[in-house]
Amino acid sequence: MESDTIAEVSIDDSGRLHVRPSRTQFPHVWRAAMEVYWNESSTTLHSPPPRSWSYVDWYRQIVAAAKDEYGCTLVLTPETQWVNVPAKLREAVLAASRHEA
Template sequence: MDSRKDNRKYGAYLARQFYNGKKPIRLIEDEFPYSETDSDLKELFRLIKNTPKRKGLFKASKEKYENYIINVYQLIEDLESDLKQEIIKEVLINDKNELLLKISGNGNPTYQYVYREAAGVYWDDNEKGFKSTPIKEWTASKWFLQISSIVKSCLGVDLVIDEKTRWNKISDTAINEIKNAYNKKHSAFGN
């Protein structure tokens, strides 16, 4: 992957961190991969620095703020559009009662950093897959969506199930819930 793609994904990642309240503006300003040659990155940085106020005397109207958010997230999605895909070869619940999504390839060394999101998602290098914490309150389908979402937003990787995906130690009900949730999510985003 070239540095331009890396910068675009990292810029999108930082923007999501900022808008989700996980990183303050001063850290974004220090870390943002500013580029004179990438107009999308320049625009995203400008939008972050000029976020309309939602409270106080000079707050933006609801309509203006909603339009701003729509524009920002469209730009973030454009920057993320170079997503890498990993095919899920097997979905299973392991002996520790963790949902494990094994991928077809060997993964990438950066996958280990998914834990930094503090969202209960981890990379298992021995199994070559992403896993949840032990399943307690959440269903397997909710964990599937959590893992997929975190991996996509943190690593820029879209986890894909296909007709060859195997299901192990998962009830038929859970399989149907996962497939329905997956199909709903992917049809909603046009993937």
């Protein structure tokens, strides 16, 4: 199975969670039918703004969609940049990522 590091995790002005892989692109991730999309201009996977799901749920969904549709495991590293992500949420995402590893 292929893997890629996550270069950046961010939340945009619309409230969508974005995950930017370091090198892999996922233009057809929508085929996984998981409400995860590829933004060509920002080269990020993104969710819709949270409704009933938390950002941690959407992070898990984004990572799962990349794995299900492309066979690519996305991995957070100490070099991952966090943009517009509150510290508490960052810690929750990191904890969820460690739990799934």
